[in-house]
Amino acid sequence: MTTLAQISIAGALTTLAPNGLPFRFTAYDGSATGPDDAAIHLHLATERGLSYILTAPGDLGLVRAYVMGDLEITGVHPANPYELMRMLLTELHFERPSPAEALRIVRGLGWSHLKPPPPPPQEQLPRWRRIFEGLLHSRGRDKTAIQHHYDVKNQFYSYILGPSMTYTCAVFPTPDTTLEQAQYEKYDLIARKLDLKPGMRLLDIGCGWGGMLRHAAREYGVHALGVTLAAEQAEWAAEAIKRENLEHLCEVRHLDYRDVPERDFDAISSMGMTEHIGVRSYPAYFAFHLDHLRPGGRLLNHWITRPDNRPRATGPFIDRYIFPDGELTGSGHLITQAENAGFEIRHTENLREHYALTLTHWSQNLQTHWDKAVAEVGPATAKIWALYLAAGRVSFDRNTTQLHQLLAVKLDPQANAHFPLRPTWAS
Incomplete structure (x- = not known):
């Protein structure tokens, strides 16, 4: 039996x-484990780092220690820790200790390490403590959650996203397609699925930096309205519309989609929005869409999904640092809710591999602009985003998450979908 002093x-x-x-692991107490010749090396440099790990077991404690500089990583670029995340999520297997074993370990390491250090300032409160911001998925709380993620800095996003400023999964016709070409193809695929024509009216919910608005107006002559809860996005999108001289066709509003007064749109697009509204809000979400479309109007919903429809909680890293209050479920649940609202489903497809490729490009962009990104938002925030992009890529690679596009139509009173016998787009 190992004595307490020897732990x-x-x-x-x-x-x-x-x-x-x-990987190789070393610590400030001089101890080490893992292969001597491992390409990746983790070094726990401080007692505070140990306290982070002991008081928040799992990914949250590791993230806290890494973000605050107490856990040092070498062997991967800080902007692109994909190989480390792949190892942690696929090759590292922890066994839950018995209560007696856990007590022995904690005693041996020191009770003083069970006092939680202050978390990084980028971390949000746990979900149960956000009640002061409003009930889950109330308007005020949704606005706060959206602003946490999207109102970082437009310049920082540009280092990751590239010239398109498009923060949703791209569509790659071939593996060699560039990110900009793939984002163009994504917008155009959506436009073709919606069967956009000159003079039509499009509503883009959660419009981001206005990429879909400008594509629909520029390429198809569509009158497009976009809404977003992120103020910095709305400002950037409005300026981009002016730069392209599309003011006569495009408008962006800093507005909750539930407050859009116009009706009878020919088409509605929603990309990366469903993840934020909450599963319980799906009935109201689809009721809004149905109410705001004309008979025969189409809805294109583009969103991250799980590979099954079993309920599960969002992990603490994603919930505290990336998407506060975000929720994912399987495509089947969302399709059911859309049908229950009165939509007819015409087409769905899974673009999982495309999101893995998209994240690969985003990580490469961040690595290229790493020094500028750190100067823009600080090393802690930059490291959080690098972890998020890498972990997301692993998740799509492993089929832990998927990306679906759903095409639905509002039937007219005679149950006419105004839809051709065969699709007119190339998927």
Whole structure:
């Protein structure tokens, strides 16, 4: 039996991961474990880092220690830690210790480490403590959650997204397609699915930096209205519309989509929006769409999904740092809610591999502009985003998450979908 005084940090880690580590680990107490020749090296540099890990087991404690500089990583670029995230999520297997073993480890490492250090300032409160911001998915709380993620800095987003400023999954006709070409193809695929024609009216919900608005207006002569809860996005989109001389066709509003007064749109597009509204809000969400479309009007919903329809909680890293109050479910649940609202489903497709490619490009962009990104938002925020992009890519690679496009139509009173016998777009 190992005595209390002999327990080291690396020894405790080895106890929890008896199958070994895929990377080298060292700690400030001089202990080490993992392959000597491993390409990736993690170094726990401070006692505060140990306190982060012990008081928030799992990804949250590791993220806190890394963001605050207490956990150092070498062997991967800080902008693109994909290989490390892949190892952590696919090759590292922890065994839950028995209560007696957990007590022995904590005693050996020191009770003083069970006092939680202050979390990084970028971290949001746990979901149950956000009640002061309003009830879950109330208008005020939704606005706060959206602003946390999207009102970072437009310049910082440009370092990741590239010239298109498009923050949704691209569509790659071939693996060699550039990111800009793939984002253009995504917008055009949506336009073709919606069967846009000159003079039509399009509503784009959660319009981001206005890419779909400008594409629909520029390429199809459509009158497009976009709404977003992110003030910086709305400002940037309005300026982009002016730069392209599209004011006569495009308008963007800093507005909750539920407050759009116009009706009888020919088409509605919604990209990356459903993840934010909450599963319980789906009936009202689709009721809004149905109410705002003309008979025969089409809805294109583009959103991140899970590979099944079983309910599960969002992980603490994503909920506290990336998408506060975000919720995912399977495509089947959303299709059911759309049908229950009165839509007829005409087409759906899974673009999972395309999102993995999109995230690969975004990580490469961030790596190219890493120094500028750090100067813009600080090293902690830049590291959070790098982790998020890498973990997202692993998730799509492993089929933990998917990306679906759903095309639905509002039937006219005679149940006419105003839809051709065969699709007119090339998917």
